[in-house]
Amino acid sequence: MSLYSTFAPDAFSGKTVMITGAASGMGLEAARAFAAKQAEVLMCDINASTLDSAAKDIRSAGGTVHALEMDVADQSSVDAAFASCDELLDSLDVLITCAAIGSTARIPDQDRALWRHVMEVNLLGTFFCAQAAIARMKKQESGGNILCIASDAGVNGGGGLVVDTAYAASKAGTLSLVKSIARELSGGNIRINALNPGPTDSPFMAKIGDELKGRIAGSLPVRRMGKPSDMAAAMLYICSDDAPFLYGNAVDVNGGSIFR
Numbered sequence: 249m250s251l252y253s254t255f256a257p258d259a260f261s262g263k264t265v266m267i268t269g270a271a272s273g274m275g276l277e278a279a280r281a282f283a284a285k286q287a288e289v290l291m292c293d294i295n296a297s298t299l300d301s302a303a304k305d306i307r308s309a310g311g312t313v314h315a316l317e318m319d320v321a322d323q324s325s326v327d328a329a330f331a332s333c334d335e336l337l338d339s340l341d342v343l344i345t346c347a348a349i350g351s352t353a354r355i356p357d358q359d360r361a362l363w364r365h366v367m368e369v370n371l372l373g374t375f376f377c378a379q380a381a382i383a384r385m386k387k388q389e390s391g392g393n394i395l396c397i398a399s400d401a402g403v404n405g406g407g408g409l410v411v412d413t414a415y416a417a418s419k420a421g422t423l424s425l426v427k428s429i430a431r432e433l434s435g436g437n438i439r440i441n442a443l444n445p446g447p448t449d450s451p452f453m454a455k456i457g458d459e460l461k462g463r464i465a466g467s468l469p470v471r472r473m474g475k476p477s478d479m480a481a482a483m484l485y486i487c488s489d490d491a492p493f494l495y496g497n498a499v500d501v502n503g504g505s506i507f508r
């Protein structure tokens with residue numbers, strides 16, 4: 249069975265999707281998946297060279313994508329990216345915030361600089377992208393759809409080995425901001441939700457090494473780590489017209505990590 253075959257080939261035809269953190273891992277796989285379902289995708293990432301070659305690959309496979317360098321931690325960069333979004337796309341139907349950094353410091357080794365950096369990228373970066381998207385979606389009759397990638401660690405914490413306190417707190421904050429935005433936008437036509445991935449074998453996990461990855465995989469009921477495609481499949485559903493009742497929700501896709 250081919251990937252994402254549950255969704256019609258034209259499931260996102262006529263829709264525009266902006267993805268942050270689209271040069272790698274889940275963001276990149278999401279760009280592939282939405283482009284494969286005929287969305288026009290705006291891929292944004294701080295890593296311009298990787299982003300450009302990823303976008304080229306998707307174009308070669310027939311997808312319609314744009315690539316835009318963007319640092320979600322820098323407000324002028326966020327403003328510039330959304331200004332480009334206005335020029336490149338006729339509308340903004342979906343925003344998916346994947347951009348984030350991991351950190352793995354133990355408690356005694358965490359300082360304010362690390363906390364500030366993690367919060368700027370993961371939490372403030374997510375909020376200010378959502379804010380910019382909401383401003384545009386409010387002007388659209390069709391509203392819009394925002395999906396923020398949080399984490400299992402935002403719910404259950406991080407112990408410093410795979411991800412640490414600062415990262416887990418930034419993701420708990422992401423879950424909270426999704427709920428606050430959902431409350432404030434109540435009664436409108438913008439949906440916002442969160443996705444909580446469990447341990448997923450993406451470049452994000454490169455630093456932990458194969459031995460620890462093997463242990464994580466073995467500890468999960470499904471006996472493997474998540475794949476970016478597991479997350480992209482969930483993203484397709486959450487952002488689709490088949491999920492109108494998902495509102496202010498956090499969807500866990502974690503291979504049963506709570507049963508470890």
Ligand SMILES: NC(=O)c1ccc[n+]([C@@H]2O[C@H](COP(=O)([O-])OP(=O)(O)OC[C@H]3O[C@@H](n4cnc5c(N)ncnc54)[C@H](O)[C@@H]3O)[C@@H](O)[C@H]2O)c1
Pocket residue numbers: 268269270271272273274275292293294295318319320321345346347348349369373397398399400401444445446447448449450451452453
């Ligand atoms: N991999 C996991 O196990 C896991 C588990 C739970 C949640 N998550 C979350 O899923 C999302 C995607 O993670 P991934 O595994 O694909 O990671 P990844 O490291 O493969 O991709 C993250 C992307 O974000 C980009 N990025 C980092 N800082 C940025 C910035 N300031 N501005 C713009 N782009 C920036 C990176 O360049 C990279 O392309 C992240 O939010 C991550 O926290 C990952």
